[in-house]
Amino acid sequence: MMTERASNDCAPVETPQELVLEMTLEFETVYAEHSRQIFYLALRLLGDAALAEDAAHDVFVKAFRNFTGFRGSADCRTWLYKITINHCSNLRKRWSARHIHIAAEDAVFDQYASLDSTPLQNLELKELGERTQKTLDGLPTEYKLLLLLVGDQDLSYEQIGTLTQQTAAAVRGKLYRARRAFSIAFARSA
Template sequence: MEDNELVQLARQGDGGAIRTLYQRHARRVFAVVRRLAGDDALAEDWAQEAWVRVIRALPAFRGDSQFSTWLHRVAVNSALHGRRSRERKAGRETLIDDSHEGRGGAGDPLLKMKLERAMERLPEGMRRVLVLHDVEGYTHEEIGEMLGINAGTCKSQLFKARAKMRAMLSPVPERMEEVQACNT
């Protein structure tokens, strides 16, 4: 059954249709939100919030775009809203660092771990722009609109984020060459 048929049934209160939509799209929603959250526990909360928003907003979904596109946008917006809310609360709360290992997946697990750690070390603004542009494929103008910044600021943040990622992932730190030169 196609998504648009499931959406129609879900609008009528069909729990099976909602469950099928969830099963079909939950992994992608979590992946998008996880990249923006930088933390599994936050991502789970924000993904759940995205699904609550989607289910509540189904009657208003006009179908101008594919359901998956609309869902992706709701998930990104939920994560950005969660991030802003968390930042507002950070001034009033002391956060406890509870590191979580990333979920297993295809590819080199060591490389994946290094990438996730490097991403987590990026400043928030740089991470958001890097994920939205390089991972999710948004344009600088779209990112600027989502984050409330100029497209030029977005480009600058992306340039800096890529440079920091290269430096953090470099097998030999740039200063190592200087140290070696001093020892000879």
């Protein structure tokens, strides 16, 4: 990636330090803007914080290796979401083939505990996280993904449609049923 970028720009050969600096600056911008969303999507799709961290790592590495080709061609958030969805879907397929199951009870929700809050608040937030995960895991995969994407207010129905390979109208229709299914399942999980 480094050599490709240097030759594309017709710039004089940069030192490794300069390349690292350039890459770091670009990385910082994209990472600061999108890391929370990408990690959260991976966390809820996989149901495990450690696996989500690995997945988010792979997504950003993959994204940066293809960054030159991406520039200006699409919305960055949508592009990163696409990589995340594909990556998590592939992981789930692999686990399914090997009969590996991640239970919400076993999932680690320690990422909440890092907030400067009381133990009681931590416990409540942890419980909320577990209930949310269990509810999402009980939904059809399509509903789960739609709800997670629509939870990102920056995404339009058209963008969600592009990500899930359907029309915006289909997204609206399915979202109604997904909301209903989530509400019922969440109420039952109390």
